[in-house]
Amino acid sequence: MTSQKHRTILYGVTILLLVVAIVAYAAFPVPTPEEPIRLMYHTNAGKVLFDHQTHASAGGFALSCTDCHHLHVGEEIEPVSCAMCHPPRPEGMAVPESCFDCHMPDEIEDPMIMKRSDALHEQCMSCHEHYGKGPTFGPDECAKCHVM
Amino acid sequence: MNSPKKLIVSHAPFWHIGSAVPERNYNILIAALPAALVGIGIYGAPALAVLCLSVATAIGWEFLITTIAKRPNTVGDGNAAVIGLIFGLLLPATAPWWLVLTGTFVAVVIAKQSFGGIGATPFNPPVLAYAILSVAWRVYFDYDAQLANVNVDFTPFYPLAAAKAFGSGAVADIPLRDLLLGFEIGGIGSTSALALLVGGIYLVARGYVRWEIPLAFVVGLFATASLFHAANPASYAGPLFHLLTGFSLIGAFFLATDDSASPVNTVPMLIYGVVGGIMTMLIRNIGAYPEGVVFAILLINLMNPLVDKIRPKAIGKVA
Numbered sequence: 001m002t003s004q005k006h007r008t009i010l011y012g013v014t015i016l017l018l019v020v021a022i023v024a025y026a027a028f029p030v031p032t033p034e035e036p037i038r039l040m041y042h043t044n045a046g047k048v049l050f051d052h053q054t055h056a057s058a059g060g061f062a063l064s065c066t067d068c069h070h071l072h073v074g075e076e077i078e079p080v081s082c083a084m085c086h087p088p089r090p091e092g093m094a095v096p097e098s099c100f101d102c103h104m105p106d107e108i109e110d111p112m113i114m115k116r117s118d119a120l121h122e123q124c125m126s127c128h129e130h131y132g133k134g135p136t137f138g139p140d141e142c143a144k145c146h147v148m
Numbered sequence: 149m150n151s152p153k154k155l156i157v158s159h160a161p162f163w164h165i166g167s168a169v170p171e172r173n174y175n176i177l178i179a180a181l182p183a184a185l186v187g188i189g190i191y192g193a194p195a196l197a198v199l200c201l202s203v204a205t206a207i208g209w210e211f212l213i214t215t216i217a218k219r220p221n222t223v224g225d226g227n228a229a230v231i232g233l234i235f236g237l238l239l240p241a242t243a244p245w246w247l248v249l250t251g252t253f254v255a256v257v258i259a260k261q262s263f264g265g266i267g268a269t270p271f272n273p274p275v276l277a278y279a280i281l282s283v284a285w286r287v288y289f290d291y292d293a294q295l296a297n298v299n300v301d302f303t304p305f306y307p308l309a310a311a312k313a314f315g316s317g318a319v320a321d322i323p324l325r326d327l328l329l330g331f332e333i334g335g336i337g338s339t340s341a342l343a344l345l346v347g348g349i350y351l352v353a354r355g356y357v358r359w360e361i362p363l364a365f366v367v368g369l370f371a372t373a374s375l376f377h378a379a380n381p382a383s384y385a386g387p388l389f390h391l392l393t394g395f396s397l398i399g400a401f402f403l404a405t406d407d408s409a410s411p412v413n414t415v416p417m418l419i420y421g422v423v424g425g426i427m428t429m430l431i432r433n434i435g436a437y438p439e440g441v442v443f444a445i446l447l448i449n450l451m452n453p454l455v456d457k458i459r460p461k462a463i464g465k466v467a
Contacts (some may be wrong), residue, residue, distance in 0.1 A: 006224030
């Protein structure tokens with residue numbers, strides 16, 4: 001086969017591949033699921049991969065939503081992402097910094113919003129302690145969950 | 149006295165056997181297909197999109213740079229397609245289009261053409277592109293983060309990252325069958341040990357890859373992983389895990405064996421491969437990155453001209 005023939009075939013294949021790629025990128029993007037599958041938290045102390053699906057599914061730890069997501073003003077809305085209210089860091093985030101940004105003082109008892117790291121630490125640790133399962137934790141055991 | 153080993157060369161005219169650079173490259177494409185198909189089978193259309201875009205843009209960059217630089221059009225030799233496919237196989241299935249486009253640009257234009265094109269590359273182009281991009285945009289090469297929204301029915305974390313961070317206990321439950329078949333979080337085509345072995349053995353059997361480099365690479369990796377595991381089984385995972393995980397086998401058969409970046413003599417090939425395997429395990433176990441193959445191969449590519457100076461003794465002697 002001559003070089004010219006190779007080139008002609010390859011140009012055709014290239015255009016075909018490009019079309020397939022554009023169609024596949026446009027038509028089949030990886031969707032962000034309504035209920036998270038896994039969550040990767042990038043923190044100051046490394047990253048933490050949280051397997052939401054395994055915690056929430058019947059085949060996994062079978063936790064109900066409200067075991068972790070506290071109900072928000074009664075029960076009128078679905079559980080929301082932790083970061084909706086618990087900002088990853090105190091400054092510069094487009095999330096409420098205080099409950100009073102949205103609510104009247106008589107609607108809530110505790111106006112303090114914990115920052116995300118405190119909220120997640122408390123949530124994860126208390127649950128693992130309660131069930132006596134999962135990674136151990138403590139001041140010297142950050143690397144049981146955090147990938148440094 | 150006639151020796152059976154004597155080479156007999158007849159006079160012209162000669163007949164070309166038909167084997168040339170394009171044939172070699174198309175055979176590498178064929179050998180990489182099983183791994184690509186496994187990746188597409190596991191991750192579906194997104195993986196197909198990444199692979200197609202990677203091959204198409206690599207060929208596109210090759211065409212563009214040879215046209216602009218007024219060099220001979222080398223698109224037809226298939227080398228750009230090989231670079232595109234191999235680079236695509238290393239990426240996560242959710243790699244954005246601009247990352248693929250940039251990666252193939254670095255591989256074809258910077259790592260290949262700026263050094264003089266095929267046969268003149270000091271580093272394997274897909275490996276160099278992967279290394280540069282993974283340093284520049286680390287999070288896009290973090291398989292755990294990139295595949296977090298992909299629902300899988302196998303171990304849902306990148307085994308090498310888990311083994312490095314949490315010790316061998318974290319990966320003890322991963323069945324070797326999953327690692328063999330490719331049911332693990334990782335690059336599109338780098339996870340199925342079986343598919344890579346099939347492709348690699350095909351290349352060795354057809355003579356496009358010399359057996360010394362992959363074998364030495366695997367032996368170096370296996371031996372070093374065994375030593376680490378024997379020294380501290382709780383911290384360091386076993387040799388079979390390391391052999392079947394991550395880029396180990398794609399590295400041994402497809403990355404370390406790059407034509408111009410690997411030695412041609414037997415002893416240098418063995419040294420080159422063994423050092424690659426050892427460096428891989430050193431980076432994985434005590435380095436900063438969970439996967440060591442990419443940087444280990446860059447290092448042995450760098451070492452290649454030096455070790456290739458070890459040559460066989462010339463036959464005969466000067467009087």
